[in-house]
């Protein structure tokens with residue numbers, strides 16, 4: 001069965017971001033136009049591309065999406081998607097729900113006509129504490145989303161997660177079993193877990209599910225309080241890294257094809273060999 005209806009070019013924009021939201025949105029527009037001119041059909045921006053990354057920044061930069069026209073980032077992303085006629089996976093932005101006052105780390109996806117296709121609120125919040133290296137507690141200010149996000153494109157279905165979501169294989173597995181040809185994760189790993197796990201996790205989710213996996217980071221800025229790992233990459237369904245950036249701003253484009261999915265799935269047919277009769281109670285504790 002064809003899960004990818006036609007070949008497509010996927011672009012990851014490893015954006016250089018700063019503290020000025022309007023400047024970040026303007027820079028995103030320039031780079032998405034550049035990607036589209038290079039033939040990209042789907043373009044991805046990084047996690048928190050419109051603000052610095054840090055719990056202290058989220059309340060200040062958060063936008064309500066309840067009246068989209070009033071959201072600076074929503075309107076900008078929709079207009080960029082329309083102008084470039086691309087599917088735009090708009091990284092993520094801090095969102096405030098004004099009825100509950102809760103904050104979320106939220107990704108918006110737009111169609112080539114500028115219509116909203118999907119909204120993903122980061123499900124697994126980035127709460128880690130590695131003594132002497134990094135402590136980060138998104139849950140101090142953010143609330144988690146509660147849904148797996150899958151959206152339909154003319155190419156097929158794509159699953160969407162944000163950064164730390166990649167550490168949870170269940171999310172990608174569920175999306176793959178629902179027919180997604182790719183998982184896309186806007187992300188911003190750091191200088192401790194980046195070198196340890198970024199590539200490992202991307203390749204793992206790809207090879208677990210025999211799907212494409214794309215991770216899109218901001219560029220590294222050593223003057224910022226958070227140093228992003230960079231290394232945006234596209235991994236193929238065999239777990240092979242197709243394209244990868246270093247730490248500075250750039251764009252990578254990879255061509256995704258159904259033949260590659262089929263070739264890998266035929267050679268090593270794990271997608272049809274699963275034994276849910278053996279591990280159907282995967283969520284039980286004992």
Ligand SMILES: O=C(O)CCC(=O)C(=O)O
Pocket residue numbers: 047125126162163164165167187188189190193194197
């Ligand atoms: O999982 C990690 O090591 C990093 C996650 C992260 O930076 C994030 O969720 O924003």
